[in-house]
Amino acid sequence: MILTETNTKELLNDLDWDFAGSKSETIHSLHPYPAKFISDIPRTLINILPIPKNTLILDPFCGSGVTLIEAQKAGINSLGVDLNPIACLLSRVKTQPLPVNFLSTAEKIFEKCNSYRGNISIPNIPNLDHWFKKDIQVGLAILLKNINSVSEGSVSDALKFCVSSIIVKVSNQDSDTRYAAIENTWGKKDVFALFLQVAQKLQKAKDSFLYSTASSVLNKNSLLLKKTDLPQKIGLVITSPPYPNAYEYWLYHKYRMWWLGYDPINVKEQEIGARAHYFKKNHQTEFDFMDQMDSLFTFLSAGCANEAFICFVIGRSKIHGRIIENENIIAEIGEKKGLKHITTIERTIKSSRKSFNLSHARIKEEFIVILQK
Ligand SMILES: C[S@@+](CC[C@H](N)C(=O)[O-])C[C@H]1O[C@@H](n2cnc3c(N)ncnc32)[C@H](O)[C@@H]1O
Numbered sequence: 001m002i003l004t005e006t007n008t009k010e011l012l013n014d015l016d017w018d019f020a021g022s023k024s025e026t027i028h029s030l031h032p033y034p035a036k037f038i039s040d041i042p043r044t045l046i047n048i049l050p051i052p053k054n055t056l057i058l059d060p061f062c063g064s065g066v067t068l069i070e071a072q073k074a075g076i077n078s079l080g081v082d083l084n085p086i087a088c089l090l091s092r093v094k095t096q097p098l099p100v101n102f103l104s105t106a107e108k109i110f111e112k113c114n115s116y117r118g119n120i121s122i123p124n125i126p127n128l129d130h131w132f133k134k135d136i137q138v139g140l141a142i143l144l145k146n147i148n149s150v151s152e153g154s155v156s157d158a159l160k161f162c163v164s165s166i167i168v169k170v171s172n173q174d175s176d177t178r179y180a181a182i183e184n185t186w187g188k189k190d191v192f193a194l195f196l197q198v199a200q201k202l203q204k205a206k207d208s209f210l211y212s213t214a215s216s217v218l219n220k221n222s223l224l225l226k227k228t229d230l231p232q233k234i235g236l237v238i239t240s241p242p243y244p245n246a247y248e249y250w251l252y253h254k255y256r257m258w259w260l261g262y263d264p265i266n267v268k269e270q271e272i273g274a275r276a277h278y279f280k281k282n283h284q285t286e287f288d289f290m291d292q293m294d295s296l297f298t299f300l301s302a303g304c305a306n307e308a309f310i311c312f313v314i315g316r317s318k319i320h321g322r323i324i325e326n327e328n329i330i331a332e333i334g335e336k337k338g339l340k341h342i343t344t345i346e347r348t349i350k351s352s353r354k355s356f357n358l359s360h361a362r363i364k365e366e367f368i369v370i371l372q373k
């Protein structure tokens with residue numbers, strides 16, 4: 001079938017976008033990430049939308065890299081951008097081939113950690129004793145000392161992915177989404193064993209991947225993207241932006257960042273939508289969000305090839321009691337930049353994907369806004 005503007009719109013509107021029975025693939029379930037895409041969303045958009053030749057797929061808020069994996073499966077080059085270094089670590093590890101010596105290196109590190117008898121210095125991390133038992137602090141410090149001595153970048157990234165995935169589990173934090181301290185029964189040796197288990201699972205999950213297309217990941221504030229950051233013109237944008245008062249990605253990954261040597265406070269300051277910006281004197285409002293999206297769309301519309309598509313998956317926000325229709329903000333900004341608004345599709349958010357803030361505001365749906373250059 002030749003796709004025209006009218007039948008593309010019909011095709012998009014006729015699909016069931018709830019994907020109620022969808023299951024997360026192993027590669028995406030090895031490390032938690034808040035508000036992660038279900039793979040069906042980017043996969044369906046990539047399958048339906050006619051993408052201009054010799055272009056790439058861009059996700060300017062790539063998070064855990066779901067769009068990038070779907071682009072790889074479809075044989076299309078991709079670029080992911082995210083401010084959060086944990087997001088970039090996950091996206092890099094998922095999209096790059098796993099070096100052949102990865103698992104043997106993880107096994108050697110496991111052995112070395114178990115027989116480590118020397119002193120170890122514990123990093124200076126705020127409030128560490130509240131969230132990590134002394135024994136766990138020692139375990140994590142020994143593990144990271146060994147990992148930091150690995151010089152090969154892609155092996156080191158994959159090893160850090162494995163540590164990052166267990167940090168909340170071995171802490172006193174109740175769960176990834178509950179910031180209450182609980183009594184934790186893990187010990188130092190469990191830290192090493194859990195690390196090795198994730199390494200084995202990662203190896204198994206990666207065995208079935210083929211890497212025929214180029215995928216790169218940029219750790220950058222998307223509002224500062226420049227033309228020179230794009231190796232090719234954009235043919236399709238698939239993204240789910242952060243939006244006011246929904247999630248706090250920096251907070252979710254705060255201790256992962258501290259342990260891996262990144263600066264969560266710098267991430268917090270630049271993170272779009274972070275609750276902290278909406279709950280202080282002279283707090284931000286939806287107008288700040290509009291300005292941020294306006295500047296992003298200036299970059300996107302210039303970087304897109306003619307007839308490229310831009311798809312934003314976005315929910316509504318509640319700011320000091322007012323519901324903000326972010327989907328309309330995106331559609332209006334797109335049109336202001338000369339893009340065609342093809343359609344806006346409504347879908348139900350699975351309750352397991354909802355943040356505390358969204359549940360609290362009784363927000364049950366999100367929208368897929370589709371624009372074309
Ligand atoms: C809804 S999540 C994306 C989830 C992603 N679709 C996935 O499947 O994992 C939004 C992302 O925007 C990122 N982010 C927030 N502010 C940013 C900024 N100024 N520049 C780039 N990324 C930012 C957050 O770190 C987070 O990973």
